[in-house]
Amino acid sequence: MTKAAELAKMGEVLTNSQIGGRRNIAYNGAMQVAQRGTSFTALGGTSGVYTIDRYRVGFTMNSGRLTITQSTDTPNGFGNSLKADITTAESSLNSASASCISQFFEGQDVQQFKKGTSDAEQYTLSFHVKSNVTGTYIVELFDQDNTRQVSKSYTIDSANTWEKKTLTFPADTTGAFDDDNAHSLSVQWFLASGTDRASGTLNTSWASSTNANRAVGQANLFSSTDNEWYITGVQLEVGSQATPFEHRSFGEEITLCQRYFRLSNDGSHSYQPVGNGIGYAESTASVTTFWTWEIEMRTAPTLAVFDEGNSLGSVFARQDKSYFCDGVAIGVHGKKGILINLTTPNDNAGDTNFQDAVPAGIYASGSNIAWSLDAEL
Numbered sequence: 001m002t003k004a005a006e007l008a009k010m011g012e013v014l015t016n017s018q019i020g021g022r023r024n025i026a027y028n029g030a031m032q033v034a035q036r037g038t039s040f041t042a043l044g045g046t047s048g049v050y051t052i053d054r055y056r057v058g059f060t061m062n063s064g065r066l067t068i069t070q071s072t073d074t075p076n077g078f079g080n081s082l083k084a085d086i087t088t089a090e091s092s093l094n095s096a097s098a099s100c101i102s103q104f105f106e107g108q109d110v111q112q113f114k115k116g117t118s119d120a121e122q123y124t125l126s127f128h129v130k131s132n133v134t135g136t137y138i139v140e141l142f143d144q145d146n147t148r149q150v151s152k153s154y155t156i157d158s159a160n161t162w163e164k165k166t167l168t169f170p171a172d173t174t175g176a177f178d179d180d181n182a183h184s185l186s187v188q189w190f191l192a193s194g195t196d197r198a199s200g201t202l203n204t205s206w207a208s209s210t211n212a213n214r215a216v217g218q219a220n221l222f223s224s225t226d227n228e229w230y231i232t233g234v235q236l237e238v239g240s241q242a243t244p245f246e247h248r249s250f251g252e253e254i255t256l257c258q259r260y261f262r263l264s265n266d267g268s269h270s271y272q273p274v275g276n277g278i279g280y281a282e283s284t285a286s287v288t289t290f291w292t293w294e295i296e297m298r299t300a301p302t303l304a305v306f307d308e309g310n311s312l313g314s315v316f317a318r319q320d321k322s323y324f325c326d327g328v329a330i331g332v333h334g335k336k337g338i339l340i341n342l343t344t345p346n347d348n349a350g351d352t353n354f355q356d357a358v359p360a361g362i363y364a365s366g367s368n369i370a371w372s373l374d375a376e377l
Contacts, residue, residue: 064090081232107184116176146175264371292337
């Protein structure tokens with residue numbers, strides 16, 4: 001490349017604002033955050049599962065199953081990767097079989113692609129990948145708002161070797177992304193695909209989605225239980241030029257991820273505060289408490305309370321003594337808090353009345369009890 005061409009390319013990068021500000025639209029690209037856990041086994045039925053933060057495993061496998069782990073096998077410059085390990089093979093794929101690793105994006109976070117306008121921008125996706133299965137793999141961008149998609153192929157050239165891949169997808173002047181907090185764009189890395197998604201011609205230009213054209217040529221990672229696939233360093237950015245991976249601190253990354261999912265604690269304590277741990281007796285029969293958090297979630301979340309027995313455990317309100325409560329009602333109140341109401345108290349000595357108008361400490365007792373909030377797309 002001549003010096004003039006190098007300067008022209010640099011100018012393109014600068015004019016697309018890829019040097020200044022946040023360039024990487026993808027979340028948790030270095031696979032640092034794993035709030036739900038570091039290993040997810042026996043995946044492969046008919047519904048998707050979130051694993052390492054912001055990465056969803058989608059599947060409609062017949063017999064094939066896989067395990068997802070947060071791995072420390074990485075290229076230089078990274079501490080973690082996502083590993084897909086085949087645990088049950090499906091060497092002959094059912095026509096409907098498919099599996100992919102996906103990340104979903106809100107419409108308001110992808111407006112910079114100017115999709116659906118005459119000024120629409122290209123999409124550049126870069127990532128590091130490794131597998132013992134060489135050959136052709138497919139990555140898809142899917143426009144959820146307008147049911148449009150485009151696919152690109154990449155090749156794993158050398159077995160068990162980290163390789164960096166860069167794919168540039170075309171701009172789309174048809175169908176704008178909605179400017180809201182709903183699911184607008186998916187990036188999907190296929191791991192396997194039956195003929196339902198692979199019997200046509202790979203769609204390398206944006207078009208209305210036709211299933212048969214989405215994953216043509218995709219290798220079958222599920223062909224053997226010896227097979228595995230790793231990814232890290234995921235970066236999605238505006239324009240045709242890939243820039244170096246934008247490393248964010250763990251603190252920044254987990255804050256971004258907690259817009260979609262968060263845990264109350266690490267599940268290592270026998271006693272876990274309910275809500276903020278402080279309630280107030282509105283009557284002799286009812287104590288109310290709140291749980292609020294500082295980071296606004298994408299939408300009012302779904303709350304789960306669980307322990308080793310996958311149940312609430314025993315909830316008690318402590319005033320001058322402990323009142324165990326058989327009635328626990330939980331209501332989500334917007335994107336930043338929930339209200340919890342405790343009723344039917346019993347101090348195990350026959351007293352079934354709270355002390356009216358008196359504060360109470362609120363706790364749950366149980367093995368490794370924890371709370372989760374889910375506002376995923």
